[in-house]
Amino acid sequence: MIRTKDLTKKFGGYVAVDNLNLNIKPGETYGFLGPNGAGKTTTISMILGTLTPTEGEIFLFGEKYTLNKAGLRKRIGVVPDKHPVGVWTWMTAFEYLNFFASIFEVKDAGKRIEFLLEQVGLHEFRNRRFTSYSRGMLQKLSIIRALLPNPDILIMDEPITGLDPFGIKQVRDLIVAENREGRSILISSHQLSEIEKICHRVAIIFRGKLLAEDNMDRILKTLVRHREIEIDVEKIPKTLIRQIEKMKFVNKVKVEDLTLKIEINDDTDRRRDVAEFIFKKGLIPLRIQEKNPSLEEAFMTITNENMALFTRKGAQK
Amino acid sequence: MNEKVRVIGIIARTRIKETLLNPALYVLITGALVFTYYSLVDFINAIDSDGLNLAKTPILELVSGLMTSFFGRTASENLFAHGPFLFTFIVIFFPFILYLSISTAFKLGNEKSTGACQLVIFGPVNITPYYLSFLIRDIFFTLGYIFLVCILFTAGSLVTNMVVDPTFFLSAVSSFFMAIALLSYGILASSLASNGFTSLSIYLSSVAVFFVLYIGSLMTISEYTINPATVIGLVLQVFSPFFYWQASLTAVEHGNWLVFLLDVFALVLITSVLMVATHFLSRIRSIKV
Numbered sequence: 237m238i239r240t241k242d243l244t245k246k247f248g249g250y251v252a253v254d255n256l257n258l259n260i261k262p263g264e265t266y267g268f269l270g271p272n273g274a275g276k277t278t279t280i281s282m283i284l285g286t287l288t289p290t291e292g293e294i295f296l297f298g299e300k301y302t303l304n305k306a307g308l309r310k311r312i313g314v315v316p317d318k319h320p321v322g323v324w325t326w327m328t329a330f331e332y333l334n335f336f337a338s339i340f341e342v343k344d345a346g347k348r349i350e351f352l353l354e355q356v357g358l359h360e361f362r363n364r365r366f367t368s369y370s371r372g373m374l375q376k377l378s379i380i381r382a383l384l385p386n387p388d389i390l391i392m393d394e395p396i397t398g399l400d401p402f403g404i405k406q407v408r409d410l411i412v413a414e415n416r417e418g419r420s421i422l423i424s425s426h427q428l429s430e431i432e433k434i435c436h437r438v439a440i441i442f443r444g445k446l447l448a449e450d451n452m453d454r455i456l457k458t459l460v461r462h463r464e465i466e467i468d469v470e471k472i473p474k475t476l477i478r479q480i481e482k483m484k485f486v487n488k489v490k491v492e493d494l495t496l497k498i499e500i501n502d503d504t505d506r507r508r509d510v511a512e513f514i515f516k517k518g519l520i521p522l523r524i525q526e527k528n529p530s531l532e533e534a535f536m537t538i539t540n541e542n543m544a545l546f547t548r549k550g551a552q553k
Numbered sequence: 554m555n556e557k558v559r560v561i562g563i564i565a566r567t568r569i570k571e572t573l574l575n576p577a578l579y580v581l582i583t584g585a586l587v588f589t590y591y592s593l594v595d596f597i598n599a600i601d602s603d604g605l606n607l608a609k610t611p612i613l614e615l616v617s618g619l620m621t622s623f624f625g626r627t628a629s630e631n632l633f634a635h636g637p638f639l640f641t642f643i644v645i646f647f648p649f650i651l652y653l654s655i656s657t658a659f660k661l662g663n664e665k666s667t668g669a670c671q672l673v674i675f676g677p678v679n680i681t682p683y684y685l686s687f688l689i690r691d692i693f694f695t696l697g698y699i700f701l702v703c704i705l706f707t708a709g710s711l712v713t714n715m716v717v718d719p720t721f722f723l724s725a726v727s728s729f730f731m732a733i734a735l736l737s738y739g740i741l742a743s744s745l746a747s748n749g750f751t752s753l754s755i756y757l758s759s760v761a762v763f764f765v766l767y768i769g770s771l772m773t774i775s776e777y778t779i780n781p782a783t784v785i786g787l788v789l790q791v792f793s794p795f796f797y798w799q800a801s802l803t804a805v806e807h808g809n810w811l812v813f814l815l816d817v818f819a820l821v822l823i824t825s826v827l828m829v830a831t832h833f834l835s836r837i838r839s840i841k842v
Contacts, residue, residue, distance in 0.1 A: 284675055288836075303679060303836070307556065310677045320669035323660070324567075326574050338563045339676050381672070 237262050237389050237420045238283060243292035245278050245444075252278045254444040255292070260389070260422055265415045267435035268424040269535060275444040276424045280391060285309060297388065310340060313382030317394035319374045321367075329358065329366040329377055333384060340385035352380040356410060372403030379410060389420040396430055408434060432531040440535060456531065465498045465510055468523040472496065476517060483513065497527075560678045564686035569693055572656070578694075581652055585645035586705070592644070593709050596637035605633060616644075631806065635718040638706050642725065649698050650732045654739040654760075655753060657687050661743030662752025680835045684740050688828065691736040699725050720805045723813065727801035730820035734794035735760065737827035744831045767795035794820055 238260040245253040253275040260266045270276045281287035283294055285303055294301040296308045324332060330349060337345035353359040356376040361369070366377055375395065382390055395411065396404045411434055415421050425431050431438065432452065439449040448455055477489050480498060485506055487499040500506050511521050572578060595610040607613045620629040632640045661684070664670040674680050703725065710717045739756045746752035766786055790796045801816035 285679070286671060286674065306679050307677055309675060312675070314672075314675040316668055316671065318668050320664070320667045320672065323664050323667055323669040324571070326571060335563070335567055336672070336676075339560055339673060339678075341559075341677075 237297065238422065239295040240279070240283070241293045241295070243279065243282060243294065244290050245275075245282060245287065246290045252444050253282070253289075256441070256444070256446050258439055258446070258449065260420060261437075262388075262420055263415070263418055264436045265411065265421045265423065265434055267431040267438040268422060268441065269426065269428065269431060269438060269531075270441035271426060274441045276441060277393065278444075279441070280393060280422075280424055283391070284312070284314060310385060311388045313385065313387035313390045315375075315378045315382045315390065315392040315395055317397060319378060325365065325367045327366060328363050329353070329369070330362040332366050332377070333381060336381050337384050342384050342386075345384075348384060349380075352383060356380060356406070371398045372400060372406070375399060375403065375407060376410070379407070383414070387419070389422060390414060391422045391424070393424045394427070395423060395425070396427055397425075404430070428532040428535055438531070452531070463500045463503075464527040465500060465507055466523075466525050466527055467496045467498065467510060467514065467521050468494055469496065469514060469519050469521055470494065471519070473517075473519075476514075476519070479517070480510070480513065483509070485509070557678055557682045560673075560676070561682045561685050561689060564673065564683060565689035565693070568686055568690040572690060572694060577652060577656075581649050582698075582701070585649070585702070588645055589641050589702075589705055589709060592637050592641040593713055593715070596715070597713060607633070616640075635720060636715050638710075638715075638717050638721050639724055642702060642706070642721065642728070645702065646698070646728055646732075650695070650735060653691050653694055653732075654736045654756065657691060657736055658739035658742045658756035659749040659753045661687060661740065661749075662746045663749030665743070665746075666748035681832045684744065684831050684835065685828070687740055688733075688737065692733060695729055695732045695736070699729055723805045724802055727798055727805070727813070727817055727820070730817050730824070731794045731798035731801075734797075734820045734823045734827070737824045737831075738794075741827045741831050741834070744834045762789060763793040763795050766790050766793055767799065770796065770799065792823065794823060797823070 238258065240256050240258045243253055243256040243258075244251065256275070256279060258268075258279070268276055268279070278287060282289050283296075283301075285301070285306065288303070296305075297311060299305065299308060301308055324335075327335070330353075333349045333353075334345060337349060342348055350359065350362075353362050356379070358373060358376055358380070361373065366374070369377060375398075379390075379392075379395070382392075390411075392411070396407050399407060408430065411421060411423070415434075423431060423435065435452060437449070437451050438455050440447045440455075472491055472494060477491060477496070480486055480489050480496070485500055485502050485504070487501045489499070490497040498506075498510060505526065507524050507526055511524055514521050591612065595613045596605075599605055599607050599610045599613055601609065607617045617629055617633065620632060632643070661670070670680065670683055673683055703722070706717050706721070709715070738759055739752075742756035742759065743752040745755055766789055769786065770790065797816040797819045801813050801820075804810070804813035804816060
């Protein structure tokens with residue numbers, strides 16, 4: 237769908253994007269993660285043709301993309317992170333969508349607009365000026381605008397930022413529904429919990445470099461080094477903590493009320509080992525659970541490691 | 554139909570609708586009507602047995618005084634020599650062009666900074682058609698305004714029995730091309746800026762420079778000395794729409810049609826160069842997503 241090859245963007249001496257190789261496959265929801273200033277928006281700008289790459293290539297739908305091939309962009313729907321404020325103030329939501337439908341040559345535009353407005357619950361507000369819409373309504377309107385030409389891929393920049401929990405759920409459901417229809421979706425975000433819920437694959441970018449690109453499970457398994465087992469017991473003798481800490485696969489043990497939080501330093505499922513050990517000590521485990529690693533932890537691990545790497549390089553110089 | 558032409562048409566139609574919905578347009582037209590009425594009435598009142606006596610009407614005397622102090626006595630007298638129409642036209646035409654060009658420079662810059670422009674160029678076209686749609690809007694309204702003024706003056710002529718000099722229509726033609734060149738500067742300014750206020754500042758600064766040079770060129774200078782300032786002034790004048798407009802008015806005055814056509818051609822050339830420069834600048838300069 238979208239592929240970048242050694243994509244680089246320099247602003248003077250500053251390298252904003254450094255030899256980036258991304259590959260977004262048909263039908264997948266792809267998360268593009270990175271902290272502020274990582275190069276996400278610069279990369280998207282180059283894909284969308286509003287910024288010219290310093291080096292490297294972009295392939296859209298198998299074709300090498302250049303500024304002269306603007307027609308290829310017709311197959312991409314874009315939901316930017318901000319909404320135009322103070323412009324087109326005279327337009328109703330319907331007129332706004334109709335304007336874009338004309339530009340994108342949408343067939344049966346009226347019917348399509350009505351259908352999409354109905355889908356997201358904005359139909360009854362279609363004749364209201366869109367500038368009076370709330371943030372959540374604007375976000376939904378923006379998604380409808382992007383979906384009007386029935387694009388092959390939807391690029392969304394921070395799609396849930398600023399939304400209330402109800403709005404977040406509505407937008408998330410809409411993304412999932414669109415993906416089920418077979419549409420590829422690229423989500424650029426720093427809202428890791430949301431990315432985790434809806435993305436099949438994730439790319440993590442930091443200081444312009446691609447640190448990881450894989451499916452969610454593998455990213456989590458590879459990057460979260462310290463897994464954790466939580467065990468509730470009826471009482472916790474002080475000696476028990478020291479004894480558990482001596483087990484070779486245990487990094488450290490924390491206690492919260494009657495819960496033991498045991499940090500494991502390998503990839504094996506150690507719940508049985510820990511439970512048997514506790515039994516042998518005459519105690520009964522009331523609940524035992526391996527805590528699932530979160531994308532947030534993976535993200536922190538990967539960026540912190542890189543931070544350390546950069547710092548060491550800096551120190552050597 | 555060519556994709557770019559199609560998109561330019563769609564955006565330009567929206568722009569025209571947007572301008573028609575703006576009350577400022579009607580305020581300017583009303584102001585023009587009122588000024589034309591008083592200008593014609595005052596001009597008639599200023600005519601006595603000795604000819605035109607501007608001292609008889611305070612408003613025309615004031616305007617004439619201002620014109621003389623700004624542009625010199627000859628320019629002021631020439632302006633009134635052909636009746637009230639050319640003078641009235643210039644007074645009501647400039648505010649309208651200033652409004653259109655300020656609106657173009659500010660809106661384009663603003664639409665870039667708020668992300669509105671990006672929503673369109675994420676589509677099937679690059680940014681040049683977006684700029685061109687503003688030029689189309691400006692051409693539409695400038696032509697419409699000149700047409701309206703011509704009808705108004707013809708009606709005024711029939712009512713007052715004052716003849717609209719045929720040279721007025723030629724002046725209107727060169728004024729149209731001068732206006733389009735000025736408006737193109739507004740578009741170029743927006744391609745250099747990343748927001749509305751910067752764009753407007755760049756545009757107004759360039760117009761102010763051209764205006765000062767224009768006034769300077771009309772002043773009578775007894776001794777002409779060459780120094781760096783005059784050289785820079787002369788070079789800048791080459792890019793000034795006012796310079797060719799003034800030259801075209803003088804050519805009309807002297808019946809020199811070839812020079813008139815060359816001046817109009819120069820104005821068209823400036824517009825074309827500015828639009829080409831806008832196109833290349835927008836390719837070089839990035840637009841924030």
